[in-house]
Amino acid sequence: MSRQPAIHRAFDSRRRAEIIWRAARRALRDWQATDGAIWIHLLKTVAAGLLALGISMLLDLPQPRIAMTTVFVLMQPLSGMVFAKSFYRIVGTAVGMVAAVVLGGVFVQQPELYILGMTGWVAACTAAAMRNRHFRWYGFVLAGYTAALIGIPLVMQPNGLFLAALGRGAEVAVGILCSGMVSAVVVPRQSGSLLERTLRSRYLNFTAFAAAVLAGRLERGAFEGRFASLVDDVVGFEATRAFSFFEDPTMRSRSGLLSRLNSEFMDACARLHALRQLLKRLHWSDAAITPLAPYFGELAALLAQRPSRNESDRAYARRLADGLEAFQRTLPRHVRETRRPLEHALPDALPDFDTSAELIYRFTTEIVRYSRTWASLMEARPAQEPRAARYVPRTSWHVVAFTFVRTAVVVAALGWFWVETDWSSGGLAMIAAALTCALTSSAPNASRMAVQMAVGAGFAAVTGYLFTCYVYPNVDGFPLLCATLVPVLAVGAFLATRSRIAGYGVGFSVFFCLLAGPDNVIVYTPDLLINNGIAVVAAMLVASLAFAVVFPPHMNWLVERMCVSLRGQVVLACHRELDGLGQRFQSGTHDLMHQLRLLLNGRRQAHRRALRWMLVTLEVGHAVVDLRNEAHAAAWLDLHDARWPAALARVRDAIAHLFESPDGSSLDHALSAVRAATWIVQEALATVHHERERRHEVQRLLSHLHFIRSALLDRDAPLGPLARRARRTRAPRRSSNTQ
Incomplete structure (x- = not known):
């Protein structure tokens, strides 16, 4: 009798421990998905930046701070984003290096012609970036401002141009390798897992949205808002699919299936919109629609079903597709039976009746195809897609031409000012203008982004001055250098993760590294740092003013x-x-x-x-x-x-x-x-x-x-x-x- 309570107590304690362990794991997953993701991203970014700085110093590269800058430009929350961005950065940097050497060779000691050629190159690359999508945009942007970053400081010293290009390529390569390695090894966040969650939420949200539309429970304004968000879902999904292609061989093998899934989602959205528009024009009470109301209700009830507690997504999608196919098989017979009384009583209503019935059938076909494809995507070995349905982006040529002219005017104006005034930091001002035009080319509000970057660069110059005068002289050894840099780099990386104030973080991180980042031999010239900081901030403010007054994008x-x-x-x-x-x-x-x-x-x-x-x-x-x-x-x-x-x-x-x-x-x-x-x-x-x-x-x-x-x-x-x-x-x- 004495052993029985002891057994029960042991069982209860073990059960409580399991409950506590499951709760802790759930809390840890929730933390990783919210605040934890930000802290992990900051840790990885700062670690990769310091690693790139240390390797570049060990290899005795000319400017190790460029490797650290590369990390802060590259790092993204998802590994696939980093790999994709790294690939296009390598390509863009290589093309920019070649362009800098070629322009330097053609316009030897001819600063006016060199600036004109560099302006045309930067503007053409920025305009070509607007014609592309995702990180292909980044490749064109890099080809533009890398050429400016290499060539402009050496416009009057062509003998050092080739060696500078090689050094810049080596520094960028170190930054790319460090960011990719840290992103893939230290608590990696895979694009594939994000893609799976996106697909699930999109499927569930769309079926609920379709059920509400078919049941007539959605007002016009709400429908337009929801449909506009579906447009963003289509474009955003294509971007995530492109990231996962670089990261996960499983997702790479299913790229064709994912592309077809996105195509079928667009078809289902178009069918739903057509059906809703016809119902709206017929006001639901028309004689042609009233006989079809039971079929709309049945279809809405099928789509309103949610997965049961222990049901997998694959089983749920198949169950829903089976129910929709059963409804579709009986629909023609039921429609014919419903149509017969109208042939004699209301013949004028037959066109609306037939069109509505056809749209119901076609929408059901599209949602069944979408459900089957989503279910097959979750199989261990899905069938190979014979021919991928490609997503074909479109950009208006007017937007491309507008971007070219805007970039050319801003960069050329600062280049002309540099030549006319012989300003010692004029070259850096031109580089900053090129970089600002490139990085803000795809921003919704380029002027606000440029102002944020200017404010961030201003704080970077002030912080860099303090480090140059008071921190670097008192630092002895690389570990202590890293300890002093961690808080500053973490602040910039944190600001860059906030979408509304990301410009402050980008400006601070990038230009702190460029203006005051440590090299193997630190040069204590605070006057030059202040002059360079003024040049960078002034160039960004000029660009912002041009974006807001001369070339506003909402013209x-x-x-x-x-x-x-x-x-x-x-x-x-x-x-x-x-x-x-x-x-x-x-x-x-x-x-x-x-x-x-x-x-x-x-x-x-x-x-x-x-x-x-x-x-x-x-x-x-x-x-x-x-x-x-x-x-x-x-x-x-x-x-x-x-x-x-x-x-x-x-x-x-x-x-x-x-x-x-x-x-x-x-x-x-x-x-x-x-x-x-x-x-x-x-x-x-x-x-x-x-x-x-x-x-x-x-x-x-x-x-x-x-x-x-x-x-x-x-x-x-x-x-x-x-x-x-x-x-x-x-x-x-x-x-x-x-x-």
Whole structure:
């Protein structure tokens, strides 16, 4: 009897220990995901910077502080980001070294021509960076300001240019190796794990969002806001996928599958938006929609299901896909049964009914494909993707040209001032201007970013002065040097992790290393440091002033040009080759809208107008691509009715012209072309009524044409005022004719 309580006490104590251990592990995971991630990132950044400094000193490189600067420019929270950034930094640095040597050889002791050539090179590289995405942007940026960093100080000493380029390459290589090694070895954070969490949250959020839309529980403003966030999800996912490619061989082998998953997500978003727009135009109470309400409710109930407590994500996605496929198999029969009473009672409602039913079926198809692909991604050995659906980014050439001119003017102005005044720190001012233009080229608010960097550089100069005068003379040995540098470097790295004040951290970290970073032989010239600090801050303030006053990125003409490029996606949908057209159209539209969202940050009215243009562009362009695909599949219709090819070509030309030059007459012409094509297809439907396959193909063509017409007549879309204006101008003309 005495042993029984002892056994129970031992069991209870062991159970309490397990509970405490699980709670501690959960708390540790939560800490690592929040504040712990920041502290670990700071530890890794400072450790990698000091390691690069020590190795460069050991190798007796000319400027070890450049290796430390490289670390602070490179370090990112995720290992994949560091590897990707390191790769493009190596490429960009190599190209910049070659450019510096070539320009120095062509313009020997000709400072004016050299500055002109360097200005053109930096501006071209910065503009090319805007044409690219992710860390490819960084490669072009590095090619520009590395050439300036190497060549400008030696513009009048060409004999030392080649050796300076080699030394700079060695220092950058040390910084790259140290940052990559520390990131991969010390508490690594993998991009693959972040990608998996992103995929899961995106899938769950999208299914809940779709359920709310189908149930009619989402207001217009809430829908537009949520859909705009989906645009950011598409672009952000593509960036994370690019990072994971450099880091994880498993994710690299699944890159094609991940690309297809993103493509299917865009398709599902487009189908959901089209369905919601049609429901909004029919007001849910229309006679064509009311009979379909049970099917909307059933589909919404399926999508509203959440994974059970012990159910894996793969099992949940498969269960949801199986339920959706079962719903889809019975949907055509139920729709036919529901349609029969309308054929005699409300024949005018049949086009809206058929289009709504077709959109339900197509949306279900897309969400099933998306679910199956997500489930297959979590398999141990997923099937090899035969052909990856590529994400094709789009950048307006007006934005590229704007970036080129802005960079060229700022860098050339400071270079001219340097030559005219013979300022001893003028070369560093020009370097700082080139670096500022490059690093702020993709910032939503380049002027504010430049001001933050200037303030950070100012504090860096003051801190560097204190270190040069009072700290370095009293430091004996590398360990003590590291101990004195840790607090300063950690502060800069911490500020750089905060998105709203990141410019302060970047300016402080980078320019403390450049202005006052320790070398093997420390030169105590505080007057030169102060002069260089003034040059750096002045150059950044000049750049900020130019960004805000002379070249503000939110100029109306630039926003309008980007909106024109966005509408041009419909022109692409109308006239480009069909092979891969859907993916090019979707990715380009999302990419341009993402750029507009960054450009119009804080301008609510302009942002809302651009978002509505994006929605109607996505709606009409996707429908045109569907129409062309269905027409290609129903090639027999070309022979059945000789008028059809010309009618389809008129529809494509009229819609393309409407989105190139939106006005009332273009809208009238597009509606007339759609109406004429609809009449031809309706006549063909009557002749193939007893041929099941052909009847279904013709019905799908009718649905696409009817949807395009309803989208063009939408009163809430940007084309709505054009339609109303056209109707007002036609009414007096008709009355005058009758008189």
